[in-house]
Every structure is written in C-alpha cells, then in structure tokens.
Amino acid sequence: MIAVLDFIRESAVGDLVAWQHQLEAARRFSLSPALVEGIILDNGLLPARYQRNRQTISQAGQRELFHSRVAVIGCGGLGGYIIEELARLGVGTIVAIDPDVFEEHNLNRQLFSTPDNLGQYKVEAALRRVTGINPAVTLIARQTAFSAENGVELLNGSRVAVDALDSIGVRIELADACSALGIPLVHGAIAGWFGHVTTQFPGDDTLQSIYGAQKSCKGVETSLGNPSFTPAVVASLEVAEVCKLLLGQGTPLRGRQLAIDLYSMEISMIEMHESDRETG
Amino acid sequence: MRVTVKLFASFRTGRFEIETVDYPPGTTVADVADVLKLPRNELGIMMINSRHVKLDRVLDEGDTLALFPLLGGG
Numbered sequence: 001m002i003a004v005l006d007f008i009r010e011s012a013v014g015d016l017v018a019w020q021h022q023l024e025a026a027r028r029f030s031l032s033p034a035l036v037e038g039i040i041l042d043n044g045l046l047p048a049r050y051q052r053n054r055q056t057i058s059q060a061g062q063r064e065l066f067h068s069r070v071a072v073i074g075c076g077g078l079g080g081y082i083i084e085e086l087a088r089l090g091v092g093t094i095v096a097i098d099p100d101v102f103e104e105h106n107l108n109r110q111l112f113s114t115p116d117n118l119g120q121y122k123v124e125a126a127l128r129r130v131t132g133i134n135p136a137v138t139l140i141a142r143q144t145a146f147s148a149e150n151g152v153e154l155l156n157g158s159r160v161a162v163d164a165l166d167s168i169g170v171r172i173e174l175a176d177a178c179s180a181l182g183i184p185l186v187h188g189a190i191a192g193w194f195g196h197v198t199t200q201f202p203g204d205d206t207l208q209s210i211y212g213a214q215k216s217c218k219g220v221e222t223s224l225g226n227p228s229f230t231p232a233v234v235a236s237l238e239v240a241e242v243c244k245l246l247l248g249q250g251t252p253l254r255g256r257q258l259a260i261d262l263y264s265m266e267i268s269m270i271e272m273h274e275s276d277r278e279t280g
Numbered sequence: 281m282r283v284t285v286k287l288f289a290s291f292r293t294g295r296f297e298i299e300t301v302d303y304p305p306g307t308t309v310a311d312v313a314d315v316l317k318l319p320r321n322e323l324g325i326m327m328i329n330s331r332h333v334k335l336d337r338v339l340d341e342g343d344t345l346a347l348f349p350l351l352g353g354g
Contacts, residue, residue: 074354076354077353077354078354079354163354164354165354166352166353166354167352168350168352171352188354189351189352189353189354190351190353190354191289191290191349191351191352191353192289192290193289193290194289194290194349194351195351196348196351209332210324210325211324211350213334213335214321214323214324214350217321217350217352218321218350218352219322219324219349219350219351219352219353220289220290220322220349220350220351221351221352221353224290226353231354257325259288259289259348261288261289263289264292264297268288270325270327270330271330272332273330273331273332
C-alpha cells in the first residue's frame, strides 16, 4: 500500500491525480480503479475528473461520496438520469434495481435505451454505461422487481434510497422498507409536463401523506405519457437531494414537496403540514 | 359560502388556475371535484389552507382548496 501511495503522490500535480495515473497505479499494483480511487481520496488527493466539482464539493466531501452506497429503484426515465448523475458525481457504489428490458416506447426519454439494446435488461445497460463513464464507480445490478418481500434485503447497506419507480403501490412498499431500515428516501414522480420531488426522513410518513388514499391507483401519466425533459428535470432535483443528504449539507425537502409544472413554468413549494386526521 | 379553488398541472386544462366560487353550506372536497369533473382516481394531493385533507372534508367560508393530480410515473 505504501508503494502504490508513493506512486500516486509522485504522479499527482498539486493534489490532482490524472485518470491515466489512476489506471497505471491499478495496473502496476493489481488493484481495481475503484480501490485506487479510495486510496487517492483517503490521502487528501483528488482524482482529476472531479476538479470541477471542487467549488461545490470539498475534497473531504468527495471522499464521503466515494465511500457511500446509494440504491436507485427503477432504471427507466428517472432512473437512467439519476444513475448517470450519481456516477459522474462520484458516488462510490450504486445499487440499480429494475426487472425490465428496454422496449421501443422507452426510446423517447430513457437515457440508457438505444435501438441496439432493445430487449436487453435495463440494469445491464446501466452497468455498461457506468463502467464506460466512471470505472471507479461500482454498480451493483439487481435484475428484480422491488417488493415488500425483498425490499429490506435490496436496500440493506445503502445510505439513501432514490425512488425512480413507476408504480404508486410499490412506492409505498419502498417507503415502508426505508422506514424499517431507518434510511432517507428521495421521492420523485412525473407525468407529462409535471412532476414533484420530496424527501422522506426516517420516522416521517411523507409518502403516505401524498399517496395514502390512492395507493392502488395509476397516476395521470397513463393518459399524459412522459416526454424527454420531465424525467431529466425531476431526476436532477432528486440527485441534488441525494448529494446533500450524503454530505450532510444544505437544506433538503423535508416536510416540503416541490411541485414542478413545466407547461406553465411554475414551481410550487407545498408545505406538508400534519395531515388533517380528525376528518374521515 | 365563498371558496377559492386552485387547480394545478393537468387539472387546469379546460378549467382554470384559480377561481372564487359560491358553494352551498356542507359542500365537501368530493363535491367540488365532481362539479369540476375531476375523476376521483386522478386526485392526488388535496389541501385546504395548506393542510392535507381527504375527500369527505367539509369546506368552510373563506377556505382555499388546492387540488393536484395524482402523479405516479418514473
């Protein structure tokens, strides 16, 4: 470990370690690029790819992100953008959960879908993409449907869960699993020009407040569909929430729901006061 | 009884953004949704004066009712 650290320190320019030197260190000392990234970050240095993160995320913050594991439930419209942004951000381990294969009607919006990979599993496409854009990130592909039965096992070890599902009923099961594990859940949902984002903290019943009465219903996306830009907007807001939660900085959407209307270009903040329980 | 109704997202299509309307005493959230032809299964967040309410909640003079459609896509 001393030898690899010496090699990294000698190749660093200032505190920046270029990707070619990270790869060379991995090759010379028979380590994975991820292990080398950990050594770089644990010793006060920064992989050069993150230098433009710097005014936003400190070196210590970048290290924190690398040592974090985040679960993304759903690898479709929201999930594709979420996984892409988490990988570029430098989150060290991403658990990608989705049972489905790409179909032609996904091509209008799902970031990892291409005409060439129709019929292939979404989590496999996510793995190829993440390996391509940031080989120091470990993506754990779980080709399965999230449910109340497997939820806790799938999320175990993750610091944050990110909702990219397309089913209200499964979202409630996800919220329950997050409560059982005591981890925050960043929630997003979309339909047409519209979306919303909020974060449920352990002990809160945020998703029950939003969906409780309608948990067996489909949303208006069944009639409105989903264009390319709405998932990109909502996914980016979700990743900003994840970043703050992992760093313990900023003000997350706790007890507040951001409602996005891209048709009127209006963003509304809904303060989620206690539900009016005494009525019905 | 004067009630201000605010509609959001797709509920505005063919309706309005905000209107103050006279309703008879005893009107519930469900009654307003029915008058506006908002399908029950499309109702998402419903709030009176910024507090979450359910369909059977009876409105009072001066209330502001906000209705959002149910969003579930991903």
